[in-house]
Amino acid sequence: MASVVVIGGGVAGLGCAWRLRRAGHDVEVLEREAAPGGRMRREVHGDFVLDRGAQFITSGYHNLHAVARELRLDDEVRPLRARQNAVLRDGRLEPGDYDAPLAFLRSRLLSGRAKIRLARLLWELRRHRQTLDPLRPERAAALDRGDMAQYLARVVGEEARDYLLAPAIRSTFDCEIEDLSDAFLLLVLRFVSGGFRLQSFDGGVGRFTEALAAEVPVRLGAEVTDVVTESDGARVRYRVGDRERRVLADAVVVAVPGSLVAGLCPKLTPAERGFFERVRYGRGTIAHLILEEPPASLPWYGVAFPRPEGLDLYGLAVDHHKEGVAPEGAGLVNAALTEETARRLWDAPDSEVIDCVVENLARTPIGRLHPAQGVVHRWPEMLPQFRPGYLPALAAFLRRSDRSPRLAFAGDYLVGPYTEAALVSGLRAAAEILRE
Numbered sequence: 001m002a003s004v005v006v007i008g009g010g011v012a013g014l015g016c017a018w019r020l021r022r023a024g025h026d027v028e029v030l031e032r033e034a035a036p037g038g039r040m041r042r043e044v045h046g047d048f049v050l051d052r053g054a055q056f057i058t059s060g061y062h063n064l065h066a067v068a069r070e071l072r073l074d075d076e077v078r079p080l081r082a083r084q085n086a087v088l089r090d091g092r093l094e095p096g097d098y099d100a101p102l103a104f105l106r107s108r109l110l111s112g113r114a115k116i117r118l119a120r121l122l123w124e125l126r127r128h129r130q131t132l133d134p135l136r137p138e139r140a141a142a143l144d145r146g147d148m149a150q151y152l153a154r155v156v157g158e159e160a161r162d163y164l165l166a167p168a169i170r171s172t173f174d175c176e177i178e179d180l181s182d183a184f185l186l187l188v189l190r191f192v193s194g195g196f197r198l199q200s201f202d203g204g205v206g207r208f209t210e211a212l213a214a215e216v217p218v219r220l221g222a223e224v225t226d227v228v229t230e231s232d233g234a235r236v237r238y239r240v241g242d243r244e245r246r247v248l249a250d251a252v253v254v255a256v257p258g259s260l261v262a263g264l265c266p267k268l269t270p271a272e273r274g275f276f277e278r279v280r281y282g283r284g285t286i287a288h289l290i291l292e293e294p295p296a297s298l299p300w301y302g303v304a305f306p307r308p309e310g311l312d313l314y315g316l317a318v319d320h321h322k323e324g325v326a327p328e329g330a331g332l333v334n335a336a337l338t339e340e341t342a343r344r345l346w347d348a349p350d351s352e353v354i355d356c357v358v359e360n361l362a363r364t365p366i367g368r369l370h371p372a373q374g375v376v377h378r379w380p381e382m383l384p385q386f387r388p389g390y391l392p393a394l395a396a397f398l399r400r401s402d403r404s405p406r407l408a409f410a411g412d413y414l415v416g417p418y419t420e421a422a423l424v425s426g427l428r429a430a431a432e433i434l435r436e
Helices: 011-022 062-070 101-106 112-127 137-143 148-155 158-173 182-193 206-213 258-264 270-276 339-344 350-362 390-398 419-435
Strands: 003-007 026-031 042-045 048-051 077-079 085-089 092-095 198-201 218-220 222-230 233-240 243-249 251-254 281-291 302-304 313-318 331-337 373-384 407-409
Touching: 003 011, 003 233, 003 243, 011 026, 011 206, 011 251, 011 419, 026 222, 042 206, 042 373, 048 331, 062 206, 062 419, 085 158, 112 148, 112 158, 112 182, 137 182, 137 390, 148 158, 148 182, 158 182, 158 302, 158 313, 182 390, 198 206, 222 251, 222 258, 233 251, 251 419, 258 270, 258 373, 270 390, 281 339, 281 350, 313 350, 331 339, 331 350, 350 373, 407 419
Parallel strands: 003 026, 003 251, 026 218, 085 302, 251 407
Antiparallel strands: 042 048, 077 198, 085 092, 222 233, 233 243, 281 331, 281 373, 302 313, 313 331
C-alpha cells in the first residue's frame, strides 16, 4: 500500500483521491479552504443553495455520471425545469436554442444569410471529426492555428460570430473569444454534439464533490507551501493557521490551478516549468441574486449578452429552475461579470457589484430586479484559457520524457474548462500513480 498526498480539494483532486483510495492506497487531501469542493462547491444561505462556481452538469458528462453511480448519487440527477436559452440582440431577447431545424429557421436572431453560412462550420466539424476528441484536446494540436474571433469571422461571418457563437462561448467560459483558439472552438462544438441536455443534482451540483469528500480523508485549512519529490519519496510542507507542518509520502498529486503549480514545486524539470508558466486563467466574479419571487421575464435557464450590446455581463443563469436550490415561489439568479468588469470591481464592496448587475439587467427586457439579498464570489483563477498555441504546448507537456519523479498533476487546464474534464484529469492522475 502506497501513501499519496493530493494537493487541492476540488473535483480533480477529490476524484483522484477517491480512485486511489478505492485501489487500496493511503491517501490524504490537503485543501486550503474551509470546505472541500473548489469551484464545484455549494453554499447554503438560509433556504437557498448557491452553486459558487460550476452551475450544471450535462447528459454528456459520461465519466461524472459513472462516478455518481458508484457514489449512489445517480438517482439525485435531475433535468433542469427550463433548459432553453436566449440571446440579447437590439434590445430583444431571442431564443438561442436551435435543436430543431424549424425553430432555427423561424429564429429572428440571425439573418438568412448568416444561417446559411453556419453550414461551413458544420463542414469543418465533419472534416476534422477524427481529430477532435474533447477529452484528449492535445490530439487537435495541429488545428491550433489562430484565435477564435478571426476564425469565426472567416468561416461563418461576423453576424453569426457576434450574436450566436461568441455569446455562447463568453457566457459559458467567462472570457473573450480573442483569448481562445480556433481549435478550442471545434473541440467545444464536438463536445456539445455528444449530448448536452442540462442537468443538476437535487440540491445543487456541489452535492457531487461533497459525496466524493465523504469518501476520502480531507485536511481543511492546509496551505501548502512547498512540494519536493525525489526518486525515493516525496515531502510536502504546509501551514495550518500559524503552525508549519510537513508530511512524507510515496507520491504527490498536485491538483490546483495550473498557474499556481510552479510556485509550489521548486524542482520541476525545465520542460514542466516552461509549460506551467504559460498556463493562464481568467479572473471572474459571479453575483447571486436571491429574490422573493421568480421574475416573469426569465422563462429561460440562461441568457447571453453579446459584446455589441455593451453590457458589463457575459450572461446569467436562472438557478431556481434547478431542483432543491430555492423555496417554492422564490427566485434565484446568478450573473457573471465580464473579465474587464470583474477586474475593475475586484476590490469594490459586494453591494457595488450587486448594484452593477441590477443596473445592467435593468437595461434589458429582463427589467429591474429587487434582490432581498446578494452574494458575490470572486475567483482569481476562474477558468483556464485555451489560448492560441496552447494545444501544441499541452501536447509537448503530456509526451515529455523528462519528468519529476513521484509527482503527477491534475486540473481542468489539462483537459478542458468544464467539470467533466476536471474530473477526468483527476482519474488520469490516479491511473498514472497506480502504474508507477
